[in-house]
Amino acid sequence: MKITLSPYEMELVRKQLGREPNEAEWLTIDALWSEHCSYKSSKVFLKSFPSEGERVVMGIEDWQDAGALDIGDGWAIVLKLESHNHPSAIDPFNGAATGVGGIIRDIISKGARPIALLDMIRVGPLNNSRNRWLLKNIIAGIGFYGNSIGVPVVGGELDFDESYTDNPLVDVAGVGVVRKDKIIPSVIKEPGLKIIIVGLTGLDGLGGASFASRKLSGEDEIGAVQIADPFAGKIVLDVTLEVADKVEAIKDLGGGGLVVGITEMANGFGAIVNLDKVPLRVKDLRPEEILVSETQERMLFAVKDENVEKVCKAFEYYEYPCAVIGEFTKEPYIKFLYNGREVVSLPSDLLLSPPRFVWGAKKVREKRLNETKPEVGLEESVKAVVSRILSKEWAYSQFDYEVGTSTVLKPGEADSALISLPNGKLLAIKGDANPDLCAEDPYECGKSIVAEAYRNLASVGAIGIGVVDHLQFGDPRKPDVYYSFVEAIRGIAEASKFFQTPIVGGKVSFYNENKEGKPIKPTPLIVMAGLVKDKFLRNSVVEDSYIVQVGFTRDEMRGSLFTKLFGVYGDVPKTRLNEDYLASQLIVDAINDEKVIFAKDINKGGLIGAIFSILVKGKGVELTLSSIPSDTDDWVPKLFSENSGRFIVLTNDPDYLMRKAKGIYISVVGKVTKNYGILEIDDKKINLDKEIENYYNYLNEVMS
Template sequence: MVNLTQYEIDYVKKALGRDPNEAEWKTIDALWSEHCSYKSSKIFLRSFPSEGKGVIMGIEDWQDAGAVDIGDNYAIVIKVESHNHPSAIDPFNGAATGVGGIIRDIISKGAKPLALLDMIRVGNLSDNKNKWLLKNIISGIGFYGNSIGVPVVGGELAFDNSYSDNPLVDVACVGIVNKNKIKPSIVNRKGLKIVIAGLTGIDGLGGASFASRKLSGEDEIGAVQIADPFAGKIIMDVTLEIQDKVEAIKDLGGGGLAVAVTEMSNGLGVVVSLDKVPLRVKDMRPEDILVSETQERMLYAVKDENVQDVCKAFEYYDYPCSVIGEITGDGVVRFTYNNKEIVSLSSDLLLYPPLYAWPIEEKKESNEVKPNIEIKTAIEKILLNPDLVSKEWAYSQFDYEVGTSTVLKPGMADSSVISLPNGKLLAIKGDANPDLCEEDAYECGKYIFAEAYKNLASVGSKGIVAVDHLQFGDPKRPEIYNDFVESVRGIGEAARFFSIPIVGGKVSFYNENKNNIPIKPTPLIVMAGLIEGKLLKPRIEEGNIVILGYTRNEMRGSLFSKIFGKYGNIPKSRLQEDLLASEITLNLINDDKIYFAKDVSRGGIIGSLMPILANSYTVSIDTSKIIGTEDIYAKLFSENSGRFVFITSDPFSISDLAKKKGMIASTIGKVRKGNYLEIDSLKFNISHIVDHYYNYLRDEIE
């Protein structure tokens, strides 16, 4: 079975002047899958700014990751990927192989992986299947990351019914490399030998095609790869050892050999003998060898005189290594088996499938519901929401300090921080906001890019590079495709405003369950930045609470609206305010004026106070001091952008600096020892909320 449209089938037959055989159909199916070809998204992705200061490798066809110069002859390499469909079928192996795949993307550039982020979204935990999915996803991530020795230093964990049966499992990785030794994933001359390391099996058959269609509810377990982190460690170590002996490196990921060989050959043409591919299972069909996505395999383009040295390095570990082909220069991709040519297709046909721009249609406006709920009840429901609880249950299963580069442990701040070999500190963060994207994907695209920028600023870092992951349902559905197009427009606008290049990314369509119910639109931004001044290690102490920025009645897409009904305006991302607020925050950190900083986002001001309350402190807030809207719900729960919450002993200096920068800051309350939350005349004990904050996940899942 191939996942091609009738138009594509007719297109291929006309281009070839014949009917392809089974092996050729499978090759085309893999190369033309949404997962590999981006045929429904590429024309819009071209609008992203991928060039800029320090960019060494940006968004380029068939490169496995992007790279940015950070000085001292070093570059960071960064990539984000997902394993959504596999994790829905086999959450342990699906999540584990997602980690393995992203690590191989990093080492394909010759870079040493330094840290992982995992961004996970599942259905509500009232459903036992969602509990099973989450438990095994976390186990799979921990199993692979801990075994291979790359720390998981942070991420996200959020819940929504739209992810029931279709969880999102995003993994990002950052690595370090000498900028003069970055390896391409493609070749530019003929005569190079194609070398494969690793065994090919029957797991992961047709995985790229599987990821490019809706979940059917049928048994698709064969499309899920099996994780082997110990083999992955060998691949990682040897690849870094032999990088000077190879001309190009490519991970065998989606589409297996068919895709990796075709993309690496870069249109020059290649011939590969499938007989020479080391197999895990005897008597595999050549068609299956072509598209198997067995993990822990790597492809190398090698000069003839270096082949022996490359394979000798693997022989030390008794790890399979074999020369399977050669770059020909004739523009044809050929696969042979038993001295018989079973695939002969032009590179251009495989690499340049038809591109699509599907019809779009804006969503209909939903009805507004003006809430009528007591403030205390609203506060409790917000603070008890699973999105705001401690994620310690998940982080505790990851060895986040392996490699000794972790500076801020997961959950300590809004961004993770690692140390680099040149002594610099790098902050990284991933952000998404599906509730806002469901309301307005364009504003959401700007919002999540700006939020990532602000999260980096909250620890003292300025963003320098980003990657994206765009996750939606069926692109042929006009409302879904409109969300995709609008989110791309918003992300691109924000990236240009902040002058931050997007050097790579991923598009994942067809995220729908067996009942054709799509996920909420979930574009994701992962951003990295250097700490050029001081690092803020957040600490909770007695002091003044200061809000930087103007609070607006922009409640749509907020956690409050999700719980109590939609009302208010859609947040407008005022990027100038986000930039100014971030610059002020950096100045305050470098001048030692604050000891806690958090951008106002999920849950509004009340959500931003949760880390303070969780440390057994009393928070007193005077809402009349919150500058902006007079709506009490919006004062406390609006998630409009351009704002930070600080704890400080010197509130006047913050107000003065904000005024000089054209912003506003106001002292709205105090922090002192205790277990109470005081909002105006309202005072209540929050011991039960703190207990829920620390124990919810463990109690629900274990």
């Protein structure tokens, strides 16, 4: 098992201890001080995130496994966002499946019942056979676990870029529901509690936290990947919720395994753990292997003496291993024993106080071969852009998105997933990232992805109430990578404060690089949850409806799909948060007043990208270029700019929108026609029936 500690960190340990740690102690420190578990290169900046608000029940707190938001009537939702990037690059099926399992256990560790999953997947181009293999097995792994355990996958993203060829990104978000007064902490508040472990410990996932805290080496690292067992996961889910009222704290055994779970749960107190009492899947495991194994489907419980038998009996009914392995102590030392011999004895404050690093940050601008506007025709550009917009039905068809009867809008029906809650309210949830924009300007990108998620929720009638994030970058020691990281945080924090959507949890994932050491495009990702204000919108497309653009188009082309296809030029889109807010409020009001039948925010592909979602519904579209409100007469930005603050809606009453609008542009830009697949821009007719067919069939054909 590799150690990721630097010589500086190792010398720091020796000075604090006054001695040389043994092998088991080095592995313990390495796990807890790993980037994956300690956030040692990011925590300084993460403190800028807004984490408080009237709906925040549990925010960004040390060693809490998930955040929680008040949804009224005594209920809360629990939110969590995680990834399994490195494991999925080595073993995509188990890497993705165990990512789902980890999210499920994070949710149930708060005493919440999981009700929905979202998956956000990024791989390299599908003309590469290995990328196709990765995608097929990632989706199979997600479906295998989610379908088996009975939690619907209600939405997500699927994106392709060369930078993810060696290092795919596999993000999974989970939502659970729980009574506010029944939320279980992940840490103890007093010593003297017994430590119970459920599940078997094996050889899979050895050193997983350290593995996730370094770049992929190209060597055989399959042993660091955990093996998924959703049927055991279902037992863990059901029984954990059954015994939740009999325990004082619950923690999923995830990154770092037993050493991290015990130390974080101790919360500054101490623990004495007997490793020889840990139930094993494999005989004769070394104590060092038991310490850092990340075998899945395991949980830790802190339990009072009188409840120990009740907790274990519930698991033993299903013949699921359950054992008392130790006790939390007042003395602030974490001690692991094996056959009566002390193999680890380390002070809690050392383990929980890793050094903090702030690396040098410097903006590095790559030289571009083409900084001038490309010469490209109208029809060519329209067809090229819409050809990159693909239906995700191939992926969603492998997921059970209706199990549990809580799904209101199916995946792909709208810009946001919509699920029903126990208190009768409707929850909207959406994940957003924009790596192409982040590669150009991470600060504007940070603001933009929060604003886009806010608009996505508004398009179904919901107002955002909270956010979880995942910040995915290359090696933080590289100045340009660290610059992107810091700037993205600045943008996300600013936008989250503006929209009053506090960040209640998240994760940082560094060292996402290819085998040559080139980092992925900066990929901060946020998942926003919101509540439907009154009514929700189920999109429909009706002939002769007016197409109305809400918001103003700007000649800001950099970072757009158009420039990705034809050459980089132009200005970076500036996210004007007040325009996003005003436009979103108007859309929600129009939905509540039943004045729109279709709403979609304008993002990838610009206006043409949004219009294409009308065309694929079996109709045609007429657009008038001169009617598009813009700061330019150039047709390229009018059609393809991706600046924020804009929606396309279908309505029979555009005057309503004009009367209700405050401080934003409203313009009728076209009409829906009966001419299937025909996009008419002024006097130019473009037949997109082949592109529509490609929209529905491309992934199915390529992945078959």
